[in-house]
Amino acid sequence: MAANRLRAVVLDLDDTLIASERARKRAYVQLGADGIDPRQATAVNARWFDRYHAGECSLDELRTGRWIELGLSPERALEVDEQYRRHHSRIRPRRDAVRTLQTLHATGLKLVLLSNAGIDYVRDRVAAASFDGLLDGIVDIAHADFKPHPDAFQAALEIAGESPQHTAMVGDNLEADIEGALSAGFARAVWLTRRKPYPDARVITLRSLAAVPSALLGW
Ligand SMILES: [Mg+2]
Numbered sequence: 001m002a003a004n005r006l007r008a009v010v011l012d013l014d015d016t017l018i019a020s021e022r023a024r025k026r027a028y029v030q031l032g033a034d035g036i037d038p039r040q041a042t043a044v045n046a047r048w049f050d051r052y053h054a055g056e057c058s059l060d061e062l063r064t065g066r067w068i069e070l071g072l073s074p075e076r077a078l079e080v081d082e083q084y085r086r087h088h089s090r091i092r093p094r095r096d097a098v099r100t101l102q103t104l105h106a107t108g109l110k111l112v113l114l115s116n117a118g119i120d121y122v123r124d125r126v127a128a129a130s131f132d133g134l135l136d137g138i139v140d141i142a143h144a145d146f147k148p149h150p151d152a153f154q155a156a157l158e159i160a161g162e163s164p165q166h167t168a169m170v171g172d173n174l175e176a177d178i179e180g181a182l183s184a185g186f187a188r189a190v191w192l193t194r195r196k197p198y199p200d201a202r203v204i205t206l207r208s209l210a211a212v213p214s215a216l217l218g219w
Pocket residue numbers: 012013014015016171172173
């Protein structure tokens with residue numbers, strides 16, 4: 001694809017633009033006083049998010065259910081969840097996130113954020129990381145299906161006002177971000193990972209955000 005045919009970039013948020021996992025792991029360790037094993041908590045939390053994304057529970061049910069499953073009483077679960085979610089304010093931008101967005105923005109590309117997280121969480125993180133003025137829009141996932149469903153990507157394309165043939169996706173999750181974007185017809189996808197490159201000519205596999213602009217603009 002010639003560089004001038006790329007007109008929009010859709011970006012994931014957690015562990016793409018912000019270092020969520022690092023803060024989450026620290027939060028689990030701090031919950032050790034409640035006898036919560038970080039590894040078990042990680043697995044249980046992931047399972048509850050799968051249920052939530054499948055429409056099997058509400059966000060409120062997830063927030064208490066994950067701690068009750070780990071052995072806490074319903075009352076204690078509420079307290080622990082509040083304590084746990086305080087880590088959100090400690091999530092920092094990933095290295096080079098702002099500079100990467102600035103570089104892409106400066107070339108005139110439309111930039112749209114597409115996260116499976118709730119819109120309040122997303123807006124708070126975007127404001128805290130000073131991404132605001134660099135984005136053309138944010139998908140409110142409550143009005144679309146979760147990634148990897150094509151509807152999620154369609155919602156992002158509508159905000160960008162572009163077709164998938166002129167759009168690239170950037171994300172860290174293979175199934176939700178990369179395979180989802182390809183299924184939605186996106187021309188390109190950048191997979192941020194330390195894993196082996198994805199065997200598809202439309203996908204470029206990178207370790208760092210800093211390499212994203214040259215990779216995308218050079219296509
Ligand atoms: Mg992510």
